[in-house]
Amino acid sequence: MHAVSAPVGICYGRVANNLPPPSDVVNILKSNGISSVRLFNTDPTTLRSFSGTKINLMIGVPNEVLPSLSSSPSSSLDWLQSNIFTHVPADQVRYIAVGNEVFLKDPFYTPHSPVMVPLLQFLQESQSPFMINVYPYMSYINNKQYISLDYALFGGEYYMAKVQDGGLEYGNLFDASVDAFVWAMEKEGFAGVKVVVTETGWPTSGGEAASFGNALAYNGNVVRRAVREVGTPRRPGVGVEVYLFDLFDENEKAGDDYEKHFGIFGLNGFKAYDLNFN
Numbered sequence: 290m291h292a293v294s295a296p297v298g299i300c301y302g303r304v305a306n307n308l309p310p311p312s313d314v315v316n317i318l319k320s321n322g323i324s325s326v327r328l329f330n331t332d333p334t335t336l337r338s339f340s341g342t343k344i345n346l347m348i349g350v351p352n353e354v355l356p357s358l359s360s361s362p363s364s365s366l367d368w369l370q371s372n373i374f375t376h377v378p379a380d381q382v383r384y385i386a387v388g389n390e391v392f393l394k395d396p397f398y399t400p401h402s403p404v405m406v407p408l409l410q411f412l413q414e415s416q417s418p419f420m421i422n423v424y425p426y427m428s429y430i431n432n433k434q435y436i437s438l439d440y441a442l443f444g445g446e447y448y449m450a451k452v453q454d455g456g457l458e459y460g461n462l463f464d465a466s467v468d469a470f471v472w473a474m475e476k477e478g479f480a481g482v483k484v485v486v487t488e489t490g491w492p493t494s495g496g497e498a499a500s501f502g503n504a505l506a507y508n509g510n511v512v513r514r515a516v517r518e519v520g521t522p523r524r525p526g527v528g529v530e531v532y533l534f535d536l537f538d539e540n541e542k543a544g545d546d547y548e549k550h551f552g553i554f555g556l557n558g559f560k561a562y563d564l565n566f567n
Contacts, residue, residue: 295515295528297566298325300488304539311338317558323566327532336376347384348373355388386420409479421470422488425462430497438498443510457522464521471523490534496547505562508533
């Protein structure tokens with residue numbers, strides 16, 4: 290993968306019982322030129338496998354440890370040292386993702402929670418990005434009366450009428466989703482906070498419109514727009530850094546069947562479909 294202003298990474302989910310060992314995964318990533326990876330936890334064996342590979346890591350802090358880490362800065366630093374930096378050098382850690390979908394999984398939080406403004410203030414002061422998961426597939430299957438498959442798959446960029454939002458036009462749901470967060474941050478006075486899409490993808494099986502062809506169409510457009518720094522209507526020319534979901538299918542994931550089938554690579558290390566990461 291070439292060095293660009295909007296890197297394209299991949300999520301390495303491990304909710305499965307049949308995955309290749311982490312050392313093999315590193316070889317798969319390197320052979321495909323993928324230099325940015327999201328890990329969802331701090332499994333020591335996995336971290337050690339990435340150590341010294343020059344692959345940039347986004348490492349997740351599990352939701353269940355957040356209450357204890359919030360007790361004091363020193364406990365947080367101790368946890369980071371013992372769970373992350375003991376296993377992988379600091380210069381490989383691009384991001385530390387504090388929790389995953391916390392506002393969805395914890396009923397205490399709501400979109401209007403008073404924690405949001407202090408969080409955005411912290412992100413602005415530390416020049417850190419606001420991280421979001423964007424899944425047009427899920428929006429489509431749950432709202433088919435309002436969202437067309439073409440709009441979810443970027444078809445609106447080429448041959449359908451675009452959606453008008455004030456003075457801006459949207460030809461796809463990905464841009465509209467990202468800009469919804471951008472608009473909300475601007476409204477609160479945080480126009481300069483960068484957005485990183487930490488998960489996005491399309492399933493190949495297990496649900497309506499889940500297919501290899503649609504997965505290739507969606508992910509291919511996401512990659513092209515990132516590496517060409519297309520940006521979004523609210524932030525044109527500012528490429529959106531993205532992490533595609535998922536490296537492999539995850540056969541032990543709960544939920545609808547399609548959630549098991551986001552894998553871009555087969556267990557043999559070959560691509561499930563011909564996606565170009567460049």
